[in-house]
Amino acid sequence: MILAPLRGVTIRCFRETFATLLREGGFTEAITPFISALPGVDPLKNEELRMRSSFFTQNSQLPVAPQFIGKDPTALRACLERVRDVGFATADLNCGCPFPMVRRKGRGSGLLRTPDVLRRLLEVGCETMGPGRFSVKARLGIDRTDELLELMPMINAFPLRFLTVHARTARQMYTGACDLEAFARIASVSKVPLVLNGDISFPPPDSPIHTFTRSPLRPTLMVGRSFVRALGEREDSGELLSRYIEVSCAELSGERPVLGRLKELIAYWKDIPRWRRLWPVIKLARTLDELRAVALTEIAPASPVGF
Numbered sequence: 016m017i018l019a020p021l022r023g024v025t026i027r028c029f030r031e032t033f034a035t036l037l038r039e040g041g042f043t044e045a046i047t048p049f050i051s052a053l054p055g056v057d058p059l060k061n062e063e064l065r066m067r068s069s070f071f072t073q074n075s076q077l078p079v080a081p082q083f084i085g086k087d088p089t090a091l092r093a094c095l096e097r098v099r100d101v102g103f104a105t106a107d108l109n110c111g112c113p114f115p116m117v118r119r120k121g122r123g124s125g126l127l128r129t130p131d132v133l134r135r136l137l138e139v140g141c142e143t144m145g146p147g148r149f150s151v152k153a154r155l156g157i158d159r160t161d162e163l164l165e166l167m168p169m170i171n172a173f174p175l176r177f178l179t180v181h182a183r184t185a186r187q188m189y190t191g192a193c194d195l196e197a198f199a200r201i202a203s204v205s206k207v208p209l210v211l212n213g214d215i216s217f218p219p220p221d222s223p224i225h226t227f228t229r230s231p232l233r234p235t236l237m238v239g240r241s242f243v244r245a246l247g248e249r250e251d252s253g254e255l256l257s258r259y260i261e262v263s264c265a266e267l268s269g270e271r272p273v274l275g276r277l278k279e280l281i282a283y284w285k286d287i288p289r290w291r292r293l294w295p296v297i298k299l300a301r302t303l304d305e306l307r308a309v310a311l312t313e314i315a316p317a318s319p320v321g322f
Contacts, residue, residue, distance in 0.1 A: 016219065017179075018045035019212060019239025020152075021111075023279040027063050030077065032262050033246070037077055040218065040242060044078045046152070049109045049123075052085030052094045059097060080150065084109035086121045088135045095143040102316035104178060106144050108136060110153040113185035124154045124185035125139050127162050130169060137173045146174035152237075153178065157185045164204070171206040179210040179237050189240075210235045217241035240283060247284030253311055256281070260303065261322070270303050277306060306314070 018025055018037060030037065030045055038047075047063045058064055064081060081098050083106065085091055087199035095106055110133065112123025119125065126133045140149035151170070156162025163180065168177060180201060193213040202209055215238050246255055259280065263273045278298060285294035293309050300306040 016040070016042045017210060017235065017237045018042050018077065019237045021239045022048040023276070024048075024243055024283065025239060026267055026276075028268070028276075029259070029280070030079070031235065032082050032259050033244070034077070036246070037242075039170045040245075041109070042077055042238075042242075044080065044220050045082050046077060046107050046237075049082045049084040049112065050085065050094070052083040052091040054087060054090045056090070056094070057097065058083070059095045059101065064098065071087070073101070078105075079103075080105040080107050082107040082109050082139050082152065082202065084112060084117070084122050086126065086129070086132050086136070086239045087140045088132075091136055092143055095140065095149075097322040099144060105148045105150065106140065106146075107150045107152055107179075108140055110151050111179075111181050111185075113154060113183075113188050115211075115268065118157065118185055124157055127153065127157055127166065127185075130166055133166070134169055140304055141173050141175070150176040150210075151178050152181070154181050154183060155194060155197050155201075160174055160184060160194050161200075164201050167201060167204050171204070173207070175207045177208040177210050178205065179212050181212040208235065212237035212239075215241060217245045243280065243283040244287065247281070247287045247290055252284070252290075257307075257311055260307070264303075273303060274300065 016226045018030065025045065026048060050058050050061045050063060052058070058081065081103060082093055083091060085094075091108075098106060109123050110321055114123070117123040117125065121132065126136070137149075137151070140151075141147075153163050154166075155188050157275065162184075180198055182198045183189070183191065184194055186208065198209075198211060217238050219236050219238060246252060249255065256277070260277060263276050267273050267276070278300075281290065281294065281297055284290040296309045297306055300309065
């Protein structure tokens with residue numbers, strides 16, 4: 016399994032704090048939340064990559080591939096060269112961000128409507144990182160579930176490490192059902208390894224890929240939201256949150272950014288019964304003391320349990 020990029024949540028601090036749980040859960044690598052590939056921007060100044068030494072400490076966290084978002088091939092090449100030269104072996108292109116303000120600028124899922132731009136980005140990625148070291152994360156399409164399928168002849172021409180398919184359209188955002196039949200149609204023509212993403216439970220069911228694609232092979236899965244939710248379902252979720260608060264306070268300056276980070280995480284827990292009644296108070300907390308009083312007092316500590 017690959018840990019999915021969830022902006023503001025599966026960040027470097029999260030991956031390091033919960034590294035042991037990620038490994039116990041079966042994750043073998045992670046993709047960073049996207050980093051903008053813009054002219055003149057040094058990606059190593061991004062928080063995801065700034066403390067790069069931690070990425071190479073085996074006991075620290077999973078192997079990580081930085082994900083870039085953009086539409087400028089020259090800027091992407093500069094970013095990839097920078098991360099490659101400091102030791103990152105792989106990188107990923109965001110071709111799936113569904114947010115309207117992103118796709119209307121031709122980035123993220125908007126690349127599905129500009130195949131010439133996408134082709135050039137794939138050329139740059141494979142040339143810079145090398146064959147089998149550059150991957151892509153995409154949606155089925157923007158409005159239709161066959162838009163990515165129509166681009167597969169072009170995508171198949173590149174030596175990609177893998178293609179991750181979130182089995183929804185961009186218009187769906189994160190609502191509605193994933194279209195596994197559309198994923199199966201892509202799998203039937205794909206010449207690059209595929210990774211399935213979207214509404215995969217954690218732990219994932221031990222099912223052969225034929226339940227998705229009518230193929231005898233097993234899929235690689237990219238899991239994000241269900242793993243984050245599983246942390247909130249644990250008996251020791253209060254202790255996990257306390258640990259995350261401690262690490263975040265040591266890393267960030269001031270209470271406001273720490274509060275923002277914690278609320279982003281707990282928002283994924285707000286439908287869990289033991290957190291549902293606390294969420295209305297937590298989301299209005301103005302200080303860490305207020306948040307601690309609710310989250311760490313109401314959720315009694317318990318002995319950790321494994322996944």
